[in-house]
Every structure is written in C-alpha cells, then in structure tokens.
Amino acid sequence: MTHHAQSRIGKWKLAVAAVATLWGPTAQAHHSFGKFDMARLVTVQGTVREWTWANPHTWLIVVVRRANGTTEQWSLVGSSPNMMSRWGWNAADIKPGDKLTIDIHPGRDGQTIGAMQTIFLANGKVLADPAGSTGQALAGGPSRLPTKPQGQPYK
C-alpha cells in the first residue's frame, strides 16, 4: 500500500468519525431536523437573493438555475449567528448577488428547503454550519473543513 493510499484511508476514517461525532447522541441543536433529510447531502449552486443574519436562525434564500433552464428558489436555514460567528462566519461574508456552492440537507417532502451544511464562497473561503456539533466542537471551532463540495450535485 502506498503512503498516499494509506493517507487516503486515514482521511476517510476521519471523515466517518467526524460524521459519527456530528450526529452522535451528544449532538447539540436548537431547531428541529424533522423537516430535513439529514441522511442526504446535496450540492446546490445558486445566486443569493436574501441573507438574513438574525436569531434564532440565519436564512439564506438562493435562486438555483436547473439544467433544463428553469429557476427555483431555495430557502436554507442555518444555525444562530452566535454559534456561527464562533465558527468563523461573518455577516458580511455573503451579499445578495453572490454566487455560492452549498452542501445542504434537503427537505424531506420535496419542498425547495434545506439545512445548510457547508458553504463554498467564490473567493475560496469555506464556512461550516455548526448545527449538530458536540458541545466541545462548538466551544473549540470546526476541526476540519472540506475543500470541495461533498454532496450529490443538484441539476
């Protein structure tokens, strides 16, 4: 086994551990996940229509152009600004008109809603939503950020 392959397996194990930690019994959250399919991760690309930095949750409304030329409006919920700012987010990171790539947990019932997981900004900055993290992770900040989208592309 090459050193490269070993390190890939190491990364994969880490990723599994991270997911297990994220959704283990010690996870923290203050909004319901009932509306979202937390087992599915989808990558949407869209243009920001509205970005609301407010408690109890941030909201990101994006317009997504589909492969068939039609457009959809997706409403994405995030954690509280308090938690997100401790994970490196700033209200000024996102503005209407910005083009974003976002990993989301989509709505269960086919509605164009989702829970944000990771946002990839055009300038290369990556922002992880702290929802569902353990108390220690919330206190300490994100341990590992993905460098590229992990979800199934939404076309």
Added chain:
Amino acid sequence: MIELTRSTGRTVAIRTVSGSLCSFAALMLVPQAAQAQDAAVPRTAEQQAATWQEIARQPDFWQGTWQSISPIADDFSKTPDYTPAALEYIKRYKPAEDSPFTNCKPLGMPFVQNIGGMPMKFFQSPGMIAVYIESSGMTRFIHTDGRKHSEQPNPSYLGESIGHWEGDTLVVDTTGLAADTIFQMGTLPASQLRDGDHSPLASVIFGKHGPNLRLVERLRLIDFNTLELQLTIYDDTIFKQPYSPVPRRFLRGIEQRNEPQEWACTDNRDYFDEATGKLEINVKDKAQGR
C-alpha cells in the same frame, strides 16, 4: 393548597389564626434575618472591602464563560418514580417535532442552561450572583444575601433564585417558575424513536410542570475548566420523590470566541401548526414576529 383552605369558613379561620402566629414568629425572627442580610449587604466601605475579600476566597466561577458540553437533553436514564398521572401522560406521549425556539419564547429554567454553543457568564457583587444565559439573552439573579423565598413569587421564566455556599459548592434554590417554561420530565426509550430522526431532542419527553416546581442546583468546579451542575427537581405532580438527572458539565471558555454575545430573537420562521400538531417553517413570507 390555598384553594382548599379557602373552601370553608372554618379552614379560613384556622388559616387566619395560623397566619397571625406565623407573622408573630416572623417578627421574632426579624432581628436574626436582618443580621444575616446585613452581613451580605455591606453599607460602609469597610464592610464592602471585607465582603469582597470573602468573595475572593470562593471558587472562581467568574473568569471566562461556561458552556454546556453535555447533550442538550437531560439524561433521565435512571427511571424516576413517577406519579400515576405522569405515567399516564408518558404512555400517551408522542415525540414532538418541536423546536424550543418556536415563537421566540424564552425557554425558562432549567432547560435554558442546556444548550451548547452559547455560553453562560457568571458575575458577582455583594449579595448577588448574576448569570447571563446567552441562549435566551436573559440574566438570572441569584440572591446570596440570606433572604427567604417570597411567599408567592410572581411567575417568571427563570424563577426566583436564592443561593448560598456549602464549602466549595454553590447551592441555588429556585421557585416561582412560569407554567409555560419548556420542561423535560423524562427520556423516551430508543425503541420508541422514529428511524433516521437525528434531532437530539427527539428522545425528550416534554410536559407541563406543576405549580410548585422547585429546582435545587449544586454547582462546583471539578477542575479548573469544568463546572458540574447537579440538578434536583421537586415536583410532586410528576415525581413521587425528588429527581436528579445525570449531572451536567460545562466547559470554561477563555478565548475571544467564548465571550458572551447578545441574543435578540427577532426572525423566527419556525412555528407550531395547531391544526397538524407539527412544526412548520414559514419560508414564503417574511419572518414571524415575536
């Protein structure tokens, strides 16, 4: 209890007599109580300096902030000794697709202290400890001036709290909690949870607490960075014996990101639909008001 005693003229009379006796007893106790309060509420610079020296000898709950590192739901795995009414309620209980922040209402004690990611900050001055709880943007006031509870505290989300030190442990006694505080009375067994429900609140049995709910918290430092909270819940409408969930732990945060922030709940789009009994999200219109 008060309703019962008011039901007949005779009991009212007995109550009046015993009330007078109580007042008399209270008069006798006044000098002692006033003394206890005087010691904790300095009225001169010398007394104040002495009080601050006393405060300096207490365990340091004050530096930095504390945030819960235990799961948001309290651990009721040691089954409480429930009343028949509570058992009946639990038998019919269906896990709620609920959000504690629906309608931006404050959570109330004790659940308000359970949320990780948003810390609590302790402050102290002679006669009072204050705790800012970021997750609701509210501050608890714990009176340490030797007072007794009010006879009829007005209902509030954080209650009326009175504290004293027992060695290195801060003991806080809280009554006067509003009827609509978010209240956890137990934990559902895993077998009753829906598959794929990732919500850490899914296992919580939420319910209404009784009017005489009383909380006793025992807080102490386990080590420099860890604060332990042992809660005991007194509510004879739910528990035959006072119940203590597994102690909750808080991590001290001294970095800039751990500093307290403001919390103003202004943009709530989650709402509870009475018609379906489900949590809904209003994503079409502007946010729900407070």
